Amino acid sequence: MKITIITFVTLWLSMLAMSTYAKNTQPSVLRLQLSWQHQFQFAGYYAALDQGFYREAGLNIELLEGGPGTLCDGKMLAKIDFCNASGSVVKQRVEGQPIVVLASILQHSPIVLITKKKDGLFTPRDLVGKRVEMLLSGVPIPEIHAMLSNQGVELNEIKLYENTTNVSVLLGDSIDALYGFSTNEPFQLREKGIEYKIISPRHYGVDFYGDVLLTSERLLQVRPDQVEAFRKASLRGWRYAMNHQADIVDLIIAKYAPHHSRRRLMAEAKAIESLMLPNLIEIGHINAERWRHTADTLADLAIIKPDYSLDGFIYEPPKPPEETSNLTMVRVLIIVLSFLTVAMVALWGGYIRLSQEIIERRKVQKRLRRDKELSDKIAYTDDLSGMGNRRLFYERGNDAILLAEVDHTTLSMVLMDIDHFKQVNDNYGHLVGDQVICEVADIILRIIRSRDIQARIGGEEFAIILPETDLVGAVELAERIRHAVAELTLESGEGSFTITASFGVSAYGGVNDSIKQLMQSCDEALYQAKHQGRNQVVSV
Numbered sequence: 001m002k003i004t005i006i007t008f009v010t011l012w013l014s015m016l017a018m019s020t021y022a023k024n025t026q027p028s029v030l031r032l033q034l035s036w037q038h039q040f041q042f043a044g045y046y047a048a049l050d051q052g053f054y055r056e057a058g059l060n061i062e063l064l065e066g067g068p069g070t071l072c073d074g075k076m077l078a079k080i081d082f083c084n085a086s087g088s089v090v091k092q093r094v095e096g097q098p099i100v101v102l103a104s105i106l107q108h109s110p111i112v113l114i115t116k117k118k119d120g121l122f123t124p125r126d127l128v129g130k131r132v133e134m135l136l137s138g139v140p141i142p143e144i145h146a147m148l149s150n151q152g153v154e155l156n157e158i159k160l161y162e163n164t165t166n167v168s169v170l171l172g173d174s175i176d177a178l179y180g181f182s183t184n185e186p187f188q189l190r191e192k193g194i195e196y197k198i199i200s201p202r203h204y205g206v207d208f209y210g211d212v213l214l215t216s217e218r219l220l221q222v223r224p225d226q227v228e229a230f231r232k233a234s235l236r237g238w239r240y241a242m243n244h245q246a247d248i249v250d251l252i253i254a255k256y257a258p259h260h261s262r263r264r265l266m267a268e269a270k271a272i273e274s275l276m277l278p279n280l281i282e283i284g285h286i287n288a289e290r291w292r293h294t295a296d297t298l299a300d301l302a303i304i305k306p307d308y309s310l311d312g313f314i315y316e317p318p319k320p321p322e323e324t325s326n327l328t329m330v331r332v333l334i335i336v337l338s339f340l341t342v343a344m345v346a347l348w349g350g351y352i353r354l355s356q357e358i359i360e361r362r363k364v365q366k367r368l369r370r371d372k373e374l375s376d377k378i379a380y381t382d383d384l385s386g387m388g389n390r391r392l393f394y395e396r397g398n399d400a401i402l403l404a405e406v407d408h409t410t411l412s413m414v415l416m417d418i419d420h421f422k423q424v425n426d427n428y429g430h431l432v433g434d435q436v437i438c439e440v441a442d443i444i445l446r447i448i449r450s451r452d453i454q455a456r457i458g459g460e461e462f463a464i465i466l467p468e469t470d471l472v473g474a475v476e477l478a479e480r481i482r483h484a485v486a487e488l489t490l491e492s493g494e495g496s497f498t499i500t501a502s503f504g505v506s507a508y509g510g511v512n513d514s515i516k517q518l519m520q521s522c523d524e525a526l527y528q529a530k531h532q533g534r535n536q537v538v539s540v
């Protein structure tokens with residue numbers, strides 16, 4: 001009996017100890033305050049949560065949605081562990097707030113001014129005497145302020161209004177320009193059918209960082225490992241999000257913002273990509289010079305004092321492991337080796353079976369990947385010419401137009417049609433006709449750049465979208481294709497023959513503000529080229 005009681009008490013005590021241990025090892029919650037309502041702007045953090053990157057890093061992260069009035073500063077970071085803000089947050093640091101920037105997520109700021117196209121307000125100088133929504137809690141938005149100042153416009157020359165975060169005000173007559181994000185408002189305006197113009201600080205020499213990730217000096221002091229783990233897992237989340245944009249859009253709709261449409265979030269994703277530049281710059285990269293430049297801009301505007309200091313503002317990740325002492329390395333090595341030996345002995349039994357399963361699974365995954373690649377290829381390719389098809393042209397073309405709009409870059413379209421193609425078929429037969437289509441496709445693919453979007457969109461009709469190309473450049477390219485086609489010698493059973501082609505060219509902008517409208521303009525130009533005798537390029 002005595003033994004039973006002792007055994008029971010021992011068991012109970014060990015269970016209690018185990019549960020206390022479990023409680024202690026459960027990571028405490030760290031909170032990230034988002035600056036706005038759920039949308040693609042925070043894609044990296046959703047991805048890090050959903051993909052388990054935070055969990056793998058031993059973190060328990062909670063995301064807090066933001067909204068009007070959310071302000072990421074020292075006061076917030078006294079209560080919340082992390083938050084995201086715009087590049088002008090450097091002002092708060094210079095004023096003495098103990099905040100630290102962990103990563104620069106958007107390399108360029110999305111902040112812009114938006115006007116109605118019909119009002120003809122296209123530059124900062126046009127805003128003199130106008131009503132502009134550019135105050136946040138009574139303070140002018142620094143980037144807009146700097147842009148106006150660069151253009152010699154004083155704040156007292158403008159009627160300043162508090163930001164309402166509602167693009168519909170542009171519909172009425174109460175305001176002439178409002179502040180917005182190039183990642184959000186242009187899409188909303190297009191959906192409402194409002195024609196608008198963007199006045200971007202970037203075009204007037206003001207280039208602040210967009211979203212940056214912040215923490216407090218206090219958290220960095222007491223939990224440096226967790227801060228570093230959070231930074232790394234968040235950036236891993238961002239890399240994942242930018243490589244799987246459509247999946248993250250689905251996740252946002254399913255979990256965070258069911259009221260947003262897929263179209264809206266995809267448009268935002270593309271706009272975010274154009275400000276983040278993940279293919280050019282390592283995500284999160286911080287350039288100290290750019291922060292200094294931002295601070296100088298604010299000092300020029302007398303927003304901050306000229307003798308500012310940025311010491312301690314930019315986070316320095318811990319030194320890489322190779323710089324730790326040799327003794328530590330040896331200790332780590334011994335622990336790892338001991339662990340590996342124990343693990344290998346324990347796992348040896350199941351090893352063979354497991355590796356066979358892995359090989360099998362890899363084979364199946366490879367097959368599925370190949371099948372998927374193949375079906376994607378089929379869905380977007382014209383099987384005769386190997387060029388893209390209509391579907392590819394319209395889907396990728398829409399994205400390209402969106403980027404041109406957000407980035408304020410040029411874009412043009414070329415529409416091309418082989419002349420008297422019916423005669424080729426009639427004289428030499430359909431097989432030779434097919435051969436001609438393939439030869440012309442080869443010429444186009446040889447002459448255009450890899451980022452141009454090309455497709456055979458009809459029988460003997462081809463279309464090309466040329467990003468970052470103006471009308472002159474597009475006409476030049478069309479002429480090169482026209483010459484190459486005219487120089488082509490084709491063979492048939494009845495001897496050789498030549499062909500020509502006609503071209504219609506048009507550029508994005510003005511009435512040509514959609515792929516449909518661009519296509520219509522190109523079509524009109526092509527019709528004119530045919531009408532004027534064929535074998536020529538006409539632009540409108």
Ligand SMILES: Nc1nc2c(ncn2[C@@H]2O[C@H](COP(=O)(O)OP(=O)(O)OP(=O)(O)O)[C@@H](O)[C@H]2O)c(=O)[nH]1
Nearest residue numbers: 417418419420421422423425430433434459460530
């Ligand atoms: N071989 C072949 N012919 C095709 C294909 N698709 C369409 N066609 C033919 O292309 C011809 C197009 O003729 P039309 O639209 O009258 O134009 P056209 O003879 O080129 O005359 P213009 O465009 O006015 O210079 C038709 O005879 C179609 O049958 C294809 O994939 N292969």
